[in-house]
Amino acid sequence: MALVSMNTLMQKALAGRYAVGYFEAWNMESILAVTDAAEKTQSPVIIGFGGQFIGSKKRTITENIHHYGQLGKAIAETVNVPVALLLNEAHEVDMLLKGMDSGFNAVMFEGHDISMEEFIRINRQLVKIAKGRDVCVEAEVGKLPDADIASDSISDGKKTDPDEAAFFVKQTGIDALAVSVGNVHLLETGKAAIDFALIKELRKKINIPLVLHGGTGVAEEELKEAVALGMCKVNVGTSLKRAYLNSIQEYLNNNNVSKMDPHNVIGRGGNMDMLCAAREAVAKEVERFIKIIGSENKA
Numbered sequence: 001m002a003l004v005s006m007n008t009l010m011q012k013a014l015a016g017r018y019a020v021g022y023f024e025a026w027n028m029e030s031i032l033a034v035t036d037a038a039e040k041t042q043s044p045v046i047i048g049f050g051g052q053f054i055g056s057k058k059r060t061i062t063e064n065i066h067h068y069g070q071l072g073k074a075i076a077e078t079v080n081v082p083v084a085l086l087l088n089e090a091h092e093v094d095m096l097l098k099g100m101d102s103g104f105n106a107v108m109f110e111g112h113d114i115s116m117e118e119f120i121r122i123n124r125q126l127v128k129i130a131k132g133r134d135v136c137v138e139a140e141v142g143k144l145p146d147a148d149i150a151s152d153s154i155s156d157g158k159k160t161d162p163d164e165a166a167f168f169v170k171q172t173g174i175d176a177l178a179v180s181v182g183n184v185h186l187l188e189t190g191k192a193a194i195d196f197a198l199i200k201e202l203r204k205k206i207n208i209p210l211v212l213h214g215g216t217g218v219a220e221e222e223l224k225e226a227v228a229l230g231m232c233k234v235n236v237g238t239s240l241k242r243a244y245l246n247s248i249q250e251y252l253n254n255n256n257v258s259k260m261d262p263h264n265v266i267g268r269g270g271n272m273d274m275l276c277a278a279r280e281a282v283a284k285e286v287e288r289f290i291k292i293i294g295s296e297n298k299a
């Protein structure tokens with residue numbers, strides 16, 4: 001079906017006391033894995049890509065955001081559940097504008113290294129452009145800490161201040177607010193301590209949908225509790241990449257691919273196809289989160 005507004009998906013979730021998941025993809029198999037799981041569970045879903053990864057300065061090959069937007073849009077249009085398409089956490093406004101041209105119907109600018117005044121100015125400008133095109137804008141006030149698995153450490157973050165967030169929402173007119181309430185980006189080892197009192201306070205002061213990033217690092221019961229308190233969008237990325245990597249590692253450990261027909265390993269799609277197995281592993285993980293956040297059978 002045609003793309004559905006992310007706002008519509010979040011409002012329905014809020015009314016139905018569940019959350020809709022944003023499952024961040026990075027290539028063809030991973031984005032298809034998300035819609036595989038959504039169709040299997042008859043769940044609405046937000047698909048998309050991370051702007052900070054697609055536009056990363058570390059990339060050795062420059063990516064064209066148009067390819068990603070068109071791919072996501074084409075997939076959304078051919079599945080039988082409601083889908084929104086988000087360009088998440090891009091550091092450049094230019095990429096977000098190109099993203100809107102390429103099919104994304106939701107965007108999020110990340111600007112933790114600029115002043116609040118500048119952050120408001122940019123989001124206000126994005127909202128102005130987005131409104132005329134039926135595109136939703138998400139922004140984060142406060143800052144999630146980042147986990148680093150190599151050093152087993154977590155950086156400093158800043159919890160969302162409810163008054164500052166309310167001011168920001170009023171000044172910008174954004175559609176969804178990502179909040180820092182103990183959740184941690186990239187966290188796999190250990191679980192984040194969610195500040196439920198802060199969620200309650202934010203819900204009282206903020207009249208737009210609230211978003212919980214860092215879904216991977218939140219324990220199942222805490223995730224359910226956060227959703228029950230009105231968190232209506234949950235972002236999951238890290239655990240999907242982990243599932244994909246684990247699947248490929250297991251395959252390579254168990255098979256001597258140098259003695260195998262490469263078409264059977266990648267491309268033919270049979271039961272020996274490594275990328276199909278990885279896609280299935282990601283879909284399984286998406287399905288697990290869909291069940292936790294309660295969006296199953298809400299399509």
Ligand SMILES: [Zn+2]
Nearest residue numbers: 185213214235
């Ligand atoms: Zn995030």
